Amino acid sequence: MSLVDSNQPDSTPTWIDLDVPDLDRATEFYRALFGWDFHTAAPTAETGGYTTCLLRGRAVAGFGPASERDPAPGFWRMYFATQDCDATARRVVDAGGTLTQAPLDIADRGRVALAVDPVGARFGLWQGRTHPGCRIVNEPGSLVRNDLSTPDPDPARDFYTALFGFTLDGNDDLPGLDFTFLRRPDGHEIGGIFGDPAAAASAWQTTFEVADTDAVAERAVAAGGAAGEPTDFPYGRYAEITDPFGTAFSVITRPPSRRE
Incomplete structure (x- = not known):
């Protein structure tokens, strides 16, 4: 699969993003590395100003402003696809994980939760609506x-x-x-x-x-x-x-x- 136009099956890694302290520096580096373009949305209460990384005009990753919301320095944050973010978030807790962000709507784009597993690895859950996640995968960049x-x-x-x-x-x-x-x-x-x-x-x-x-x-x-x-x-x-x-x-x- 390379082009993705609908939500991935449950439990599939579907999106990645990175909190960056300097957006200009981040876009400069990743443009040089992968040839990405970028679109930054107007700041909202949910995203605080989110930048979508684009390959051939299609979303492949995201940048958020560095914050204390889910500190995980040193690695990209990965999101698993889910058809029901709230139910999967409850299973995270039942299985021994911890929620660091309860399920939250991101406008019409989808519903998100952030979590940490029992060994300390952080991840997210993404219930896509208008935004299914990465729109290109398994291709250069x-x-x-x-x-x-x-x-x-x-x-x-x-x-x-x-x-x-x-x-x-x-x-x-x-x-x-x-x-x-x-x-x-x-x-x-x-x-x-x-x-x-x-x-x-x-x-x-x-x-x-x-x-x-x-x-x-x-x-x-x-x-x-x-x-x-x-x-x-x-x-x-x-x-x-x-x-x-x-x-x-x-x-x-x-x-x-x-x-x-």
Whole structure:
């Protein structure tokens, strides 16, 4: 799937956004990195002035003003799709998570809630109305996947299977690593959970598709960010990027055989 014109199935990562302390600096960096354009809406009580990141005129991510509403420095915030934000928010609590923002309408765009899971990873819920979420995925310059990295993976796996009915599959491609795929009840893979004893904190980590990992890493450094050494691994050529505010994410160039 590349173009998205309707709400994704429940439990699918459907939107990402980032609270930024300097909007001009953020737009400069991510335009240089991914070729995004931007549209900033007039400030409202709900959003405080929200900027939509656009690829070919279609929404792929968002920037909000840095605030104390859901402090999660260092990572993009990921939202799971839900047809009923209120019911899913209640299940978050029943499964052992905590709500940091109760369900709230964002005009006619949708209904949102913010939460933290039992291992401390933050995420959102999104019930789309006029805004289904990312309108392009799995293409260069857009979201390709999210994975939870945590030093304490077992409670995380228990929580997300209870919350969304995910099934867990091992990964033979990465022997020796504590990684499990998360699959929706229909069998579709939505991401994974990586048990990393060295992880400083638990977080959902975002990966963007790119056409040339090495070129994007070079552009990140030239635009004022940082980049790790591009590396080949079973799913493509990968690099870790850090933006000028310290936000960490990854980029990958997948071979044709790995593209959806």
